[in-house]
Amino acid sequence: MNRETxxxxxxxxxxxxxxxxxxxxxxxxxxxxxxxxxxxxxxxVATLPAQPISDPVSYLFRAAENLMRDRRRSHVSxxxxxxDWHDVSVAGDDPPDGERVLIARQRLxxxxxxLVSLGPRVDQVFRRYRLDGExxxxxxxxxxxxxxxxxxxxxxxxxxxxxLRARMDAE
Amino acid sequence: xxxxxxDPVRETARLWAIRVNDPAFADWxxxxxxxDADPGHLDAYxxxxxxxxxxxxxxxxxxxxxxxxxxPAPAARQRRWMFTGAAAAAVxxxxxAWPVLQRDLPEQVIVTAMGERRTIxxxxxxxxxxxxxxRIVLDEDAPRRIELVSGxxxxxxxxxxxxxxxxxxxxxxxxxxxxxxxxxxxEGALDVAVSEGAVIYxxxxxxxxxxxxQGLSRAGADAExxxxxxxxxxxxxxxxGQLLYDDASLDQVARDLGRNLGSPVRATxxxxxxxxxxxxxxxxxxxxxxxxxxxxxxxxxxxxxDVWVMxxxxxxxx
Numbered sequence: 001m002n003r004e005t006x007x008x009x010x011x012x013x014x015x016x017x018x019x020x021x022x023x024x025x026x027x028x029x030x031x032x033x034x035x036x037x038x039x040x041x042x043x044x045v046a047t048l049p050a051q052p053i054s055d056p057v058s059y060l061f062r063a064a065e066n067l068m069r070d071r072r073r074s075h076v077s078x079x080x081x082x083x084d085w086h087d088v089s090v091a092g093d094d095p096p097d098g099e100r101v102l103i104a105r106q107r108l109x110x111x112x113x114x115l116v117s118l119g120p121r122v123d124q125v126f127r128r129y130r131l132d133g134e135x136x137x138x139x140x141x142x143x144x145x146x147x148x149x150x151x152x153x154x155x156x157x158x159x160x161x162x163x164l165r166a167r168m169d170a171e
Numbered sequence: 172x173x174x175x176x177x178d179p180v181r182e183t184a185r186l187w188a189i190r191v192n193d194p195a196f197a198d199w200x201x202x203x204x205x206x207d208a209d210p211g212h213l214d215a216y217x218x219x220x221x222x223x224x225x226x227x228x229x230x231x232x233x234x235x236x237x238x239x240x241x242x243p244a245p246a247a248r249q250r251r252w253m254f255t256g257a258a259a260a261a262v263x264x265x266x267x268a269w270p271v272l273q274r275d276l277p278e279q280v281i282v283t284a285m286g287e288r289r290t291i292x293x294x295x296x297x298x299x300x301x302x303x304x305x306r307i308v309l310d311e312d313a314p315r316r317i318e319l320v321s322g323x324x325x326x327x328x329x330x331x332x333x334x335x336x337x338x339x340x341x342x343x344x345x346x347x348x349x350x351x352x353x354x355x356x357x358e359g360a361l362d363v364a365v366s367e368g369a370v371i372y373x374x375x376x377x378x379x380x381x382x383x384x385q386g387l388s389r390a391g392a393d394a395e396x397x398x399x400x401x402x403x404x405x406x407x408x409x410x411x412g413q414l415l416y417d418d419a420s421l422d423q424v425a426r427d428l429g430r431n432l433g434s435p436v437r438a439t440x441x442x443x444x445x446x447x448x449x450x451x452x453x454x455x456x457x458x459x460x461x462x463x464x465x466x467x468x469x470x471x472x473x474x475x476x477d478v479w480v481m482x483x484x485x486x487x488x489x
Contacts, residue, residue: 024199027206029213047384047402061199065191072217101294108229130223131230133412134454136193154189155182162185162222 010045013056014038021064028068037067107168114160125150126157184215188223194412231290231298279309283322286433297336298327302409303430323355323409323430330368341392343374352381353406357426359392366406372396412454421445421468425481428464432457436479442470445483 014021018038025034041064053059115123125143128134129150134142140150187205190196206212283289283301291299291307294314301307305322315331318339328336328347338345340356350368355361363370364386372379372387379396381387386401400417414427424447425438431453451464461472461479471484 020200020203023207024203027203027213029217047400055197058197058199062196069220101292104229104292111226111229130226135195135412136189137195138454151186151189155185158185158189158219158222158226159182161226162181162219165222165225 010056010060011042013060014042014045017057017060021060024061025064025068028065029072030068037064041067111161111164114164115157118156118160122153122156125153129154180211180215181218184212184219187216188219192223231292279311280306281309282306284433285429285435286431296329300325303433305430319354319356321356323353325351325353327351343372346371346373351406361389363387364401364406409453412452414451414453416447416449418446418448421447421470421481424468432460434477434479436481438481441483442481445469
């Protein structure tokens with residue numbers, strides 16, 4: 001399949017699924033700019049290298065989800081840059097890089113302790129999913145669990161980590 | 172973060188984030204419906220994604236202080252919790268001054284085995300994700316310079332215009348200009364792909380600027396570099412369990428498979444001449460991965476002792 005027909009193929013799917021994608025983008029935080037984001041998606045699809053895509057509709061939704069994440073990330077880092085500049089010019093006591101790594105390492109130990117406290121299975125499911133990037137269905141198959149038990153274990157792990165994070169932020 | 176972590180909307184949001192982050196997720200209309208149902212749902216969903224990103228970053232921190240941590244660090248950290256005020260400030264100064272004082276530290280070599288991945292967090296917040304069968308050298312006296320001796324790594328660099336980040340691969344220098352980029356070094360053959368920002372390629376008094384979406388490959392140390400396109404989402408895709416190719420030689424594919432699977436893969440001369448465009452999924456056992464990859468690549472894999480041999484599917488095995 002050459003590149004042109006492939007891109008046109010995905011762009012055709014965008015045209016067909018336009019209403020669904022727009023509704024998703026608007027709900028996903030693009031609001032009035034949903035059209036702009038969809039246009040962005042359209043252009044990115046045009047530059048993709050040829051590759052077989054088994055479910056083009058889901059592929060496009062995934063790409064739209066990623067675009068929204070990128071937008072948020074660049075928005076957040078822009079705010080953080082402004083904040084950093086403000087902090088530096090006002091107080092100038094941002095922890096130095098070396099110390100930041102030490103704090104991160106201490107926090108990592110605490111997070112690992114939290115996972116261990118949830119039991120070996122939750123710990124294992126979380127690690128395989130988040131750290132080794134295994135799919136939930138592969139983990140379920142391998143550990144002889146149902147998909148929804150994998151989900152529940154992950155939910156438990158994320159809940160405990162969010163609580164840990166809130167405690168750390170409050171310190 | 173003031174809300175309770177166990178708030179029911181946050182619980183549901185967390186579940187959505189877990190589902191959506193699974194590559195097999197396909198129920199986008201249901202997600203849309205849930206997001207649409209209440210304006211608070213989007214915020215809760217973003218918070219769940221943010222928690223996930225926070226956890227990912229946290230777990231990317233190297234746990235052992237032997238991994239590129241300033242050696243005296245553990246002692247210094249313990250002291251820091253005991254001191255306050257001026258004493259703490261003095262300890263901080265010591266931490267900052269430390270790299271300057273220890274001039275004669277040996278360089279640190281970090282090696283991953285085939286199939287092993289490792290994320291190295293650098294003191295400046297930059298991140299190096301090493302693929303399998305990769306060797307890098309860190310020099311604590313020059314924390315913004317990394318030597319990629321062989322293998323593949325994804326660099327997520329904190330840009331600092333005054334202190335450029337440099338990846339040295341043989342006699343080639345790659346200088347970042349605010350950047351996420353992937354580098355493969357294989358006995359002088361080099362492949363660079365940029366997904367964010369830009370990288371300056373410097374070799375044999377030549378400079379080439381690569382912007383996001385661009386890549387460069389060179390067949391050997393003395394070969395001419397050839398520019399190519401690199402779809403930003405494909406850069407470092409091995410991290411997500413996929414290898415994306417655009418007209419790559421099967422020789423290249425074999426090397427990538429070996430690095431990612433943990434057992435060497437060798438292409439026969441006739442397979443080396445073949446080319447491939449498409450995506451390979453590299454999750455599962457080597458047997459499963461190769462079984463799926465064979466028909467896509469038009470090859471057969473046969474095991475010979477500890478090496479997988481890749482031959483065109485029409486050709487009889489050895």
